[in-house]
Amino acid sequence: MKKGMIKATGPFERVVHWCLALSCLFLCITGMGMMYHSLNFIGTIFGGMGNLKVIHNYTGIFFGVSLFFAIVMWWKEAGLFSFPEDGQWIAAAGGYLWHVDNMPEVGKYNPGQKMFFLAVALFGIAMVISGLIMWFPLSYSVEMVRWMFALHALGYVVIFAFFFVHLYLVTIGAPGSAPAMFTGWVTRGWVKVQHPKWLKEMEKDGTLVVYGEDKAAGKKRC
């Protein structure tokens, strides 16, 4: 690790993130194997469509547990908007689409990240509930089960589309982001560009952890 890197995430946070992310991606792939006849070959990989259904269902439970930890861990920081700066950020599309001169300073999570978190949290809960009802439908009313299928498909449309937004931004769209979820350490330059307000807050609160320095040294910086 290079000296001067800044700690962005802890190991528990990263484990929860990857449990959620990988199970979500796996659910998308196995679910699409069942939704599109042309992708039925995905079932063949697992020994048949019957197995694919079983694997999809049990992965759903794993996803539900991961989602529970993710929501408990992140809802305060990523689930609540703070006004007016988040409103300004949204009005300017975060400066991602056109040139913006005076962007409000972004804290630990920008409103785009908050929207992504909320979409995954709300639709994730909807996916778990509708999925369980689809798994054991016989004790529920016909009309409700019918709409659960539609809800499950809607959740897939939203989460699958958001997945690609997320994938783009953490790779080539906003370089320097991905290490936050691999090693947990990011560059100071990246934090200054992406989350300047968070950097200031950490410096003020003395919670900034810089690689190669002890905590107290980090505090002296401001």
Added chain:
Amino acid sequence: MKHELVKLIDLSRCTACRGCQIACKQWNELPASKTNNFGSYQNPPDLQSNTWTLIRFQEHVDANGRLRWLFRKDGCMHCTDAGCVKVCPTAALYHTEFGSVSMHADKCIGCKECIYACPFGVPKYDAATNKISKCDLCYTRLAANQPPACVLSCPTGTLAVGTKDEMLAKAHARVKELGGDASVYGDKFVDGTHVIYVLTEKPGVYDKLPESPKVPLSIIVWKDVLKPAGLLAAGGVVAGAFLHYITHGPKTPDEETTSEGGNKL
């Protein structure tokens, strides 16, 4: 090409002998299940995974206060726009060359989606095999140029099988003959069914017979809207991301702040 066949059920001729119910079980090797007497000759009480056709017995008092005993042979209607075929994730349910809806039992994964897609409540789940089952209009018999077992067994002329035009002409002629509330049921919805009734009463009178059956709206939203939308949305995002990258460009920390672990102030 398609050689469409239609089964006609002329309820004005049915005496509820239930020969069809037994012939179906015999030909398709469907054993009987233990049942309960619930105060009706209708037995078993509903269609089952091993009862693909059933005579429903119904006591009905008409507008003139006259008690009528209505019999209806229930079973798969073999829709052209079949909800079950639309939702089946493995293509286990499929349209045969006769227009009927048959099933590859080995492909069924017991997901039960077809149960909810069917406007007639026909597919039934069997927990022992983890599969659904339903009438296939005796596909093997049709393929051998034989009538379905139920049609063969019928002693009163209630059941007949033939080309669509032939059966529809026969049904309409019979309705004309009967007059009153009699009507042809099955040609006006889900793009036409391959089982057609001559009803002696208005359709709404019969138990478990929907007046205007259609593939449920939720199923259409699911399969005709959201299913393609999933790919369109994801594809749109990928294309949008690429456009963003080549027009607006990534959001990158500048060289000064990035160097030496970005530790410069």
